Amino acid sequence: MEIIIGAIVAGIVLGWLDVFNYKWRLWLNRISTGCLFVMLLCLGAKIGCDSGLLAQIKTLGVQSLVLGGSAILGTMAMFMVVAKILAPDFKREEEE
Incomplete structure (x- = not known):
């Protein structure tokens, strides 16, 4: 959990400092969207495997x-x- 919070804080600080140009921001936006999709897919798979929850x-x-x-x-x-x-x-x- 510390890694996730650290990554979020680092992203906020780097965005606030305006470190990346437009091309980098575009690619980082695509990467973060892909990571969000994978995270939601894993969450859905975990819920689908939980028989107590499905009941x-x-x-x-x-x-x-x-x-x-x-x-x-x-x-x-x-x-x-x-x-x-x-x-x-x-x-x-x-x-x-």
Whole structure:
């Protein structure tokens, strides 16, 4: 885990210092996308091999649906509240 955190910190520092030119950034972006794909593939394979997890897939699916739906509805509700507080006259300006 220390290696992963060290690589992330090194990437942040090198990006912040603007060490690489555009060509290098393009290649590094492609490499990081490929590594992310391999990591997700390995994660999916590990989940697929876990029989205990697969036995509870329906329960996990329902829980994730409820969690995701709650997050979306909560975000929409907070947006409505903030929009009413910060822009109460926005609707009137549109109508004029």
